[in-house]
Amino acid sequence: xxxxxxxxxxxxxxxxxxxxxxxxxxxxxxxxxxxxxxxxxxxxxxxxxxxxxxxxxxxxxxxxxxxxxxxxxxxxxxxxxxxxxxxxxxxxxxxxxxxxxxxxxxxxxxxxxxxxxxxxxxxxxxxxxxxxx
Numbered sequence: 001x002x003x004x005x006x007x008x009x010x011x012x013x014x015x016x017x018x019x020x021x022x023x024x025x026x027x028x029x030x031x032x033x034x035x036x037x038x039x040x041x042x043x044x045x046x047x048x049x050x051x052x053x054x055x056x057x058x059x060x061x062x063x064x065x066x067x068x069x070x071x072x073x074x075x076x077x078x079x080x081x082x083x084x085x086x087x088x089x090x091x092x093x094x095x096x097x098x099x100x101x102x103x104x105x106x107x108x109x110x111x112x113x114x115x116x117x118x119x120x121x122x123x124x125x126x127x128x129x130x131x132x133x
Contacts (some may be wrong), residue, residue: 033060035122036110042117043071049109052123056103061126063095064088064119071114075121080104088121097126 034052038044054060064075075088079102086098100106108123 001060013090014098024089031124032124034090034108035120036108037118037120038073038110038112038115039118040116043070043114044112045107045114047111049107051107052103053105054100054103057099058099059097059099059126061095061097061124062086062088062108062121063124064091064121066090066120068092069110069116073115073117074111074113075118076109076111078107078109080106 022113034050036048036050038048062077066073072090074090077098079085084105085100086096088094089113108121109121110121
């Protein structure tokens with residue numbers, strides 16, 4: 001009978017540790033610098049963009065996720081002059097880490113061509129050099 005009580009205490013301890021770790025992660029995870037979420041139930045063609053400021057040499061992580069029923073969602077990162085920094089294309093899921101060379105306002109742009117489904121693109125800080133905003 002003592003072994004049964006010990007297992008209950010061990011299980012409770014494991015659950016308590018898991019809860020503390022989950023809470024710590026939820027409170028310390030980086031919030032996105034910019035994000036786009038779109039959902040279309042019928043084919044949509046158009047674009048959406050969001051801009052965010054960075055300092056020279058700052059590192060970002062871009063995460064793209066789509067659940068595509070039809071069409072294409074393409075994602076591109078543009079610098080302040082509107083020049084392409086990185087073309088992500090149209091993968092269902094991808095994550096890229098980039099170091100941005102120049103200070104300024106960058107733009108994450110999504111292009112939808114006959115797109116039906118859900119699309120998400122988000123930019124997160126990546127690395128210690130990124131200031132909290």
